[in-house]
Amino acid sequence: MARIGVFVCWCGSNIAATVDVKEVAKEAAKMSGVVLSTDYQYMCSEIGQNLLRNAIKKEKLDRVVVAACSPRMHEVTFRKAAELAGLNPYLVEIANIREHCSWVHKNKDEATEKAIALVRAAVAKVTLNQELIPGEIGIEKRALVIGGGIAGIQTALDIADAGYMVDVIEKTPSIGGKMAQIDKTFPTLDCSACILTPKMVDASMHPNINLHTYSEVEKVSGYVGNFEVTINKKARSVIIEKCSGCGVCIEKCPSRKTKSEFEEGLVNRKAIYTPFPQAVPNVPVIDREACIKFKTGKCGICKKVCTAEAIDFEQEDTKIIQKYGAIVVSTGYDLIDLAKFGEYAYGEDPDVITSLEFERITNAAGPTAGKLLRPSNNEKPEKVVFIQCVGSRDKTCRGKTYCSKICCMYTAKHAMLIKEKYPDIEVHVFYIDVRTPGKNFDEFQRRAVEEYGVNYIKGMVGKVFPDGDKLRVYGVDALSGDTIEIDADLVVLAAATKAKEDAEELGRKLSISTDTNNFFTEAHPKLRPVETHSAGIYLAGACQGPKDIPETVAQASAAASKAIILLSKSKLINNPCVAKVDETICCGCLECTNICPYEAIASTIIEYRDHGKMIKKLVSEVNEALCQGCGGCTVTCRPGAIDLKGFSNKQILAEVDALCF
Amino acid sequence: MLLESKENLTIDKEEFKPLIVAFCCNWCSYAGADLAGTSRLNYPANIRIIKVPCSCRVNPNFVLRAFQNGADGVVIAGCHPGDCHYSTGNYFARRRLTLFTSLLNYIGIESERLKVDWISAAEANKFATVMNDVLEKVHKLGPNRKLRDVRWKR
Amino acid sequence: MTRVKVNPSNRDKEISRIIEISGENIYSCMQCSKCSASCPANSEMDILPHQVVRILQLGNYERIVNSQTIWNCASCFTCGARCPRDIDITKIMEAIRLTVIRNKGESRIDVDELPEKIDDKMPHQAIVSVFRKYRK
Amino acid sequence: MKYSYFPGCTLKTKAQELEKYALRSAEVLGFELEEQIEWQCCGAVYPLATDEIATKLSSVRTLASAKENGNKLVTLCSACHHVIKRVNEDMKTDKSTRDKVNNYLNISEDYKGEVEVLHYLEVLRDEIGFDELAKLVKNPLTGRKIGAYYGCLLLRPDKVMGFDDPENPSTIEEFIKALGATPVKYPYRTECCGGYLSLDNKDKAANMASSILLSASKHEANEIVTACPLCKYNLEINELKSKVTVTYFTELLAEALGVK
């Protein structure tokens, strides 16, 4: 028989004014298993806790119910107190007679009656409580950063500076990401390369950072502190260690038909290439789809000219399996495909370009060496039209419902860059709303209007008619109601940002969720913005939602510090309220494995003896380190083989019974 | 005799204090109920809350047991879809309970007696409103005799 | 210029009628004016399509029905095709027209007027369309 | 292959060529257009109001009779196509319209949007294939520069019509190419011709039509083809101002197939 002690708290008058605590204690004393029932003004106070501890020792209590405030307030307090008295903390239950009773009811009789019922339920539950002992898990002191843009670079540098090893996985041949493509950054107009490339070099030189470029995550298993990741290092066909980066191979390569990804397709690149001159590592890669040697077997010029003997046509993809304690996802974003926006003639007329293409055109290291030229005829444009919100704030299937956040600022930047170099070019910006929250942002945009004379027109463009060598832009000024027609030479579309195409797939590998737009979901939109629902996995940058560079860097450092906090611990304590399988009942249907959000349930084959015969049986098995205790599996289990410690079927049924008493 | 029993019935109805058992998920709805307390919002005392880790922990068995043993109504409250502490728990709960509530209704249990709703930790007002609403509807329906175990005292 | 009185009570009457007939949510509109920019008939419109929606949002039904805009809409569906908020403005225009012509004696075109407006090449289709669009 | 065929009023009066050449060409191309018995005018404009039922009935009758015959329904006139296709979509997806219409019509089996509605051009493109069509051409229209004029009704709303990319279509250009002529892409090919405005507001319609003709002639088209009698009318009365002639696509087809 259990020896239960019930302690009813007055909480000053908070409870006692509405609930007859003496009556509650008196009724509780009559309940089955209760050997002590008492009340006190403030159970959470030092004296109250001592009362509890002494009673446990003196009355040899093996279970405790505290009727007080919400368990969200003081469950931890009372459990600690019990533990100090030598009682397993999970043998303590709280009856919430303040938030759920005295504070919400007025009638004293009713409130008292309810408080008694709540205590009865807690007593019924605690009778079935069992000692629970949390497990401990070790932590692999190494972090993985997925994505080598500015977010990934910053995260890696911060974690590495804290003294932990970091591996960075980058899908493309070089780190740098979108920021490497950008010309100038708002609102200061400093050169993007000038601030990014030193960081790229720092990352490559840091003794604690390992770069895996041209690589992808193939598989992730394990759990917080103990992830096991399989990385697929794609065959580069160039031996990194041997290559001196002289570039002769690129110069001599005869294949020149592939559009350069880095230059947004404005120019072509070779089959062997480095994406851009400042690439890190500065080692070329052979694009096997484009390479003549790989397509026809003939050629191999690059190999002949390479004095370092770095070219290796036989190289194969290699797999690296590595353990990590923490993972930071920083895979960035893309621009949406504009094929569906036929009214803007993108793809139809070469002088209609995206904002990212514009970045390349205006970039001194870009295909036009920074001169603003029309792609159609390489002449300087006289009139340039910018159209914002192409696909942003768009409820139709063509676009995205959200605001892409960065376009207002970069469009103002683009307009200013033109005006600064070529004051004679007319610049018009069509916008729906100008949104410039951010330090010095609005001042920046106003400067474009007030000092540079950029013509801002509120309204979307209806259609861009290619007309001879001009682009006839039809719009409306929504404010004046005037219809507008501009003979433009260049039209720049601020295409909406979107999550990476493979975000959902990566999310599945990592067991982290994506929202309706495929951006990764943070654990809490306000209070846990860089964490995910999976412990040990953090988010940095635009993979979580559209972000500009300052925000991305801030979030990257935040994610890094979260990872550092985790890695700096010597061990992790588990929540012991986890699922447990009764193998004798489990029928091996494995439905529970389907719904576990943490992949904490796996199958295993057990052997047992039945009537002298060894029988093999398929059953589910819970990995207690992974289980977070949601209990969803228990409901899929028809025979009731899987149960949740601390919230078992019997415990909850006992509570139901007690409440219906 | 007949008249007498009729009288008894009306008195019964007046004194009828419905019992509502509410299963609240720890992270949203239970916290929402706490906030209702902190905000001193009123709702009737006949609502009794059981804490579960997640709405996906609520087994239909629990609901049936509550009705068997005397509950006049049952509430299941969880985080809003998309906000589940365990990412996906309430999505499964939503499917299960969509089918289960429909099934109970099909068996003849008035749909007002089993209420499922999503209540966030911030929605103290919603918590109180939902509870008041359920109580009012159940009160109108009168004591539940369906599924009741005759051996149970209440 | 007189100050326009915002009249939210109109939402209960004519405006909600328009919303009901059109089946479109006028409050989705964020005034990007792409409809107006796209409209091939905008030069004949004293109130541009996006302004029509805005004025409906403000509840000024009178101003809308007295405008030429609704009668110069050719129902070419370009506005709705391009609207980023997925509003079929054509349906709103139609709904406004209907609130007028469904009233007795409010037909926009008279049968007697027809002969002078028709030439012998004009297809039936045009006449049927006009009957459907301008009278009930 | 046999199709149910809905001609529409205009094709029996002012736009007889559109039909005549379509039927002749079909014969050559090896499919049959079986004119429906007792068809009624489609109403020329699709009833945009959610609460209109009566104006949708004639289209549903047409559709239901095609269903009875077990055929796909083919149309020629853009307007009829637009109306019937959209009503069909309503019958497929909008339960309240479906129930009301079926209640009213009281046909033996409820109509639920089962019939596939095809424009003649879609038959050429999807059922016969432009490659196949090109093989059957007897008099290739080599050297002729022809602009396609789509207008509104075939293309929009894309969600329902699903004819082609509404902003940048290519079906008629491919059709022209199949006949051996040179298609001319000009920016105004999807703009509105003014439609029924030409009855009450002639100037406006004239304006709208002229911009289309100007755009086509600027891109050196000598001819324009269309599928809509009203478009043809609007463009034709302004034809004089430019040197572009306007014909039905079926006329062009018949010419190339040698049955004109």
Add this chain to the structure above:
Amino acid sequence: MEEMISKMKKIAYEDLSTKKVDRVIGFGKGDFIYEANPIFISNLEEVDLLVWDLFCVNNLSKYLINELKNYQKIGIFLKGCDSLGFNQLVKDNKVDPDNVIVYGVPCEGMIDPNKLSKKNLLKDLRYLRRVDEKLIIVTKQGEKELIAKDYEYDKCLKCKHPNPVVYSELLESNTLRNSILTDDFEEVDRIEDMNSEERYEYWSEQFSKCIRCYACRNICPVCSCDKCIFDNLDIGVSGKAKVDSEDQFFHIVRAYHVAGRCVDCGECSRVCPESIAIDKLNRKIIKDITEIYGEYDAGLNPSKSSVLVNYKLEDFDPFETSKGGK
């Protein structure tokens, strides 16, 4: 029919004699002409006992669970509806498909002896044969031609899978019967149309007939737990007392346990000695699933997860009263 029987015998004989299988599960004749019972064959001489007629309604798939404990490789004759159950057994890891050879038997609908009995045709029945839509029946009184549909099991009238959906060998490649494409759930609608009092009354009456024999559970190919929750008093969920609330609890939970997994084979109702309308519970859930989550496909694909262990973000939400959270 005779042709089918000889095919069955041939394949059973072949596979047993070549040791391809060491056990065959099929149909044999019972005591009455309108009875066909499962038979289990290991000896070649027993192959001759195999029959196939219009009473082979039994779903044999579940016998595999027990038989596979003692035999290595089993050949089994399965109809369309049985094959769905087989797939579910595979999905629930109750049967390893590698150890089973499924002889697919296309079915043209089975005849319900109760329906014959109601027309007084059962007593002197000698012979029954089906010719397309007609039923040729020979009794003492002579031969008679009936409309087959009038005597088929209700479940056969709504058959979606007259042909097996999975098989190793198909005994007859022709489809003998058209499948019903859209289910009308008319019998469910009729209950839904009642008010809640009437519904409760209806079901109370149904459930109170229950003698808790568990035949419905035992025949069901998706009720395959080793230890059913209703046989496990220790778990504290349910008792065995014969009171209404326990019976109601049993039937509701049974229906819920097969939700999304039930293959609608109708065996539960068929075997119920008290004729409880068990399938009307199952079919209500199937109707809901079809309407809310799209086409019902339990038993079609053993690798696809069932409705209740799956979700979509955009699932229909009957509960949302106000937007909140995000």
